[in-house]
Amino acid sequence: MLTKERVFEIMGKYYGNAHYRSAIRLGISEHDLKLTTELLDRINALGYYFSNCHRLEEIEDRRFPPLVLDYYAKFESTIYQTGVLAAIRFKSYHEFVPQLLQIYESSTDLEIRYCVSDCIRQINSPKYVDECLRIVNQPTYGAVCDQLVIYLCKRRVRKVIPRLLELLEKYPKTWRWTFLRYVAFFKDPSLIPYVEPFLQADDSEIRSLARTAIKKLEANK
Numbered sequence: 152m153l154t155k156e157r158v159f160e161i162m163g164k165y166y167g168n169a170h171y172r173s174a175i176r177l178g179i180s181e182h183d184l185k186l187t188t189e190l191l192d193r194i195n196a197l198g199y200y201f202s203n204c205h206r207l208e209e210i211e212d213r214r215f216p217p218l219v220l221d222y223y224a225k226f227e228s229t230i231y232q233t234g235v236l237a238a239i240r241f242k243s244y245h246e247f248v249p250q251l252l253q254i255y256e257s258s259t260d261l262e263i264r265y266c267v268s269d270c271i272r273q274i275n276s277p278k279y280v281d282e283c284l285r286i287v288n289q290p291t292y293g294a295v296c297d298q299l300v301i302y303l304c305k306r307r308v309r310k311v312i313p314r315l316l317e318l319l320e321k322y323p324k325t326w327r328w329t330f331l332r333y334v335a336f337f338k339d340p341s342l343i344p345y346v347e348p349f350l351q352a353d354d355s356e357i358r359s360l361a362r363t364a365i366k367k368l369e370a371n372k
Contacts, residue, residue: 153179162188169202183231190222190235204231207238215239216247223254233266240269245276252282261295268298272305280308287311293318296325304333312337316345327352331360335367343368 153175159167161184174184187204194201197214201207207215219235226232236254239247248271255267271279283299286292300318303311315334318326331349334342346368349361 153181157181158184161185165202166191177228177230179231180227183226183228186222186225187231190218193218204235204238207235208240211241211243213243216244220247220250229260229262233262236263236266236270240273242274242276245274245278248274248276248279249282252279252286255299256286265295265297268302272298272302275302275305277306280306284308284310288314293322294325296322296329300326300329301333304329304336307336307338309337309339312339312342319345327357328360331357331364335364338368338371340368340372 155167155171155175158171158174161167161181162170166188170179170184170187173179190204191201194204194207194215197212199206199210207219216239219238223232223235226235236251239251251267251270255264255271258264258267271283280303283303287299287303300311300315304315315326315330319330327349331346334346343365346361346364349357350365352358352361
């Protein structure tokens, strides 16, 4: 069983202090702790003094994404995989979106796919609209909500509207929050009839979102 002393033996005191509690609680493997130490050593060789990989989400440095993309798949734990992938989130990292899309399409892990889609949403580059539309329009997409549709809605990509309405009809509980939250981005009053049924929803939050969406859409009449 992993102990504090063993974590310190693997990672050293500086990294160990930042990791031992969660590593023991989550049952992280020694392999992942060694790999984290190696990755942090490479990051800190760039002039940083990070004790954990979460710091990668706070500092924008275009030298980070190649390291993350080199290491993420080597981790055994999905928690550690998504923990490093989440660092690829800044607008200046847009050139790495193709690699993120490749990860998204090659993975069957919903947590990884959600994490990657959220990175793409935050990078928010217009260059990858067509690729994201292609993925969203696949028949297998949509049973679980992720951030690719939100990325397209926030960019006001009208081609996603028919697909969003299909997803709303097929998986109403999965997609109703996203639909109501982002439908107003299109500034299209013709979408109001699709919103109105949610004014009668049992969930007060859904009713509130519907009222707000209708108000914003009516402002564009």
